[in-house]
Amino acid sequence: MQPLDVDNVNSYAYAEGLIPKNICNEIVAYGKNLNKEIASTSDKNINNLVRKGQVAWIEPVNEFTKEIYSNLTTVVEELNNRYFNFNLYGFQGDIQFTEYIKDGDFYTKHLDKMFERPIRKLSIVVQLSDPNEYKGSELLLHLGSAPDKMPNTQGTVIAFPSYVLHEVTPLLSGERYSLVAWITGESFK
Numbered sequence: 001m002q003p004l005d006v007d008n009v010n011s012y013a014y015a016e017g018l019i020p021k022n023i024c025n026e027i028v029a030y031g032k033n034l035n036k037e038i039a040s041t042s043d044k045n046i047n048n049l050v051r052k053g054q055v056a057w058i059e060p061v062n063e064f065t066k067e068i069y070s071n072l073t074t075v076v077e078e079l080n081n082r083y084f085n086f087n088l089y090g091f092q093g094d095i096q097f098t099e100y101i102k103d104g105d106f107y108t109k110h111l112d113k114m115f116e117r118p119i120r121k122l123s124i125v126v127q128l129s130d131p132n133e134y135k136g137s138e139l140l141l142h143l144g145s146a147p148d149k150m151p152n153t154q155g156t157v158i159a160f161p162s163y164v165l166h167e168v169t170p171l172l173s174g175e176r177y178s179l180v181a182w183i184t185g186e187s188f189k
Contacts, residue, residue, distance in 0.1 A: 011143050012150070012160035013083035018075060019155035024128045028177045030064065031056055031097035031128075039098070039107070053105040057094040058179070068095065068179075072157075076124060076183055079159045086121050086161075092184040093118075099177055100137045106170040109142060112162035112182055119184050120162035126179035127156045134174030141166045 019027075034056035060069045069091070080086055100106070112123045125139060131152040139158065140147035142165040150158050160166065162182060 088185040122183040136172035137176040
């Protein structure tokens, strides 16, 4: 009989207030000027019963956006090495700038990992808004009988395996902005 390895994959990890407030505000200002699209699901389906909000895509095309990618890469590597130890390649597509700005904007329970699509191993959320500027719009991870509410301190970076069920509750007032990224890697084995 072979000895059993200890499972060292955490359900989530976060670094609170990691991104300085002024940088968060600069990202929000940059994101607000991007071309927006109605938020859709992974199959490009627009369904207001599943998701409501707007998104734009941040590409690494200038010094500012390249720095966002570089800094986020460093954070992801550190969180992954400490809490997940996944074999990762890098970003799966561009970074998503997400707006929850109308009352009721939300994203119901879902997984980021998809069958027969590019492999998403790690999901990343960066809280860009000051939590005093909005109500609702909470990121919840469903890991057991009660959801785990993620911290919403401005500048917090949250990472979780893309197979974890999660949601964003309806916005009650104010505006909430975040970055979302997916990190790819080799197949789980």
